Amino acid sequence: MNRFRVTLIAVCLVLAWLAHKDISLYLRNPQPLTISIGELETLEKAPREWLAVSGGYPDFLQGINMTGSMEFEAFLVPLTSSADGTNYKVWFETRDPQILEALSTYYFLLDTRAQQQQFIEDNAHLFSGQRHVTGMTAAELVANSNQKKLITMLEQMGANVTGTPIFISEDKEPAVWRGALFALVAFAGMLKLTWDVRTRPQTPRI
Missing domain, CATH: 1.10.287 (Helix Hairpins)
Structure with missing residues (x-):
């Protein structure tokens, strides 16, 4: 007893x-903190755990397949302050089915560079333009462990990372x-x- x-x-x-x-x-x-991508890029760490990042340009073709296989449920994507930006300080994890399907087609179903380029042009509404990202940052105890793993993975893959990256899980809420x-x-x-x-x-x- x-x-x-x-x-x-x-x-x-x-x-x-x-x-x-x-x-x-x-x-x-209680509500996501609205912040511009330009301001977020200048910070050492995220000001709050729940963010609404505006003005960002996702670079899906520089994103990372988290599983390394043909079947994936999430994609880690850099978010920059300009369409041709290379300051990969902010990354977001997307589980958007439409985006994942397009990326799966681009990487695994198209054989030539010409086909890939045509696919990008046909789906410009997905691959270009700004994206408003709202989600939770990796700021909790368990998430910090995942954040370290992500940083190590980015370094091993030779990704262009500026400073300490900020990771956001899109659409995640408290x-x-x-x-x-x-x-x-x-x-x-x-x-x-x-x-x-x-x-x-x-x-x-x-």
């Missing part, structure tokens, strides 16, 4: 910590409801523990 209580306390503490993490993240980011659920479960667990202690039969004294 004591082992069960210790386990329950440990689980409740972990859930409470996760709840605090999610809820405090949301309190710091998980406030997940935090609330963790908090409720942790609270319920502590209530059960308190109830069990109060209603525990007293051992009669001899």
Whole structure:
């Protein structure tokens, strides 16, 4: 019985910590912070975890397939302040099905450079122009580990990286409801523990 209580306390503490993490993240980011790509490129790190980056030009052809295989669910793309920019300070991870399908076709289904060039021209609405990117940065404990892996991967692939890159996961938002659920479960667990202690039969004294 004591082992069960210790386990329950440990689980409740972990859930409470996760709840605090999610809820405090949301309190710091009730809305995405709007910032221009030009301003973001000058910063050492992102000013907040939830950003809405305006004025950026994605360079999809300089992007990186995160899996290295023909089937991929995400693509890491540099975002610059001009159409021909090479300051690859800001990167965003996109899971846009339309973009992923176009990139898959470009890299794996077209045999010649001429075919690829024609495909780019036919799909200029996807490959050119500005893109407003809203998402979460790699600023949390677990995400920091992923960020280091991404930096190492970019260096190994010889990507043109300026300073410490900023990574944004497009369309990701603070998980406030997940935090609330963790908090409720942790609270319920502590209530059960308190109830069990109060209603525990007293051992009669001899």
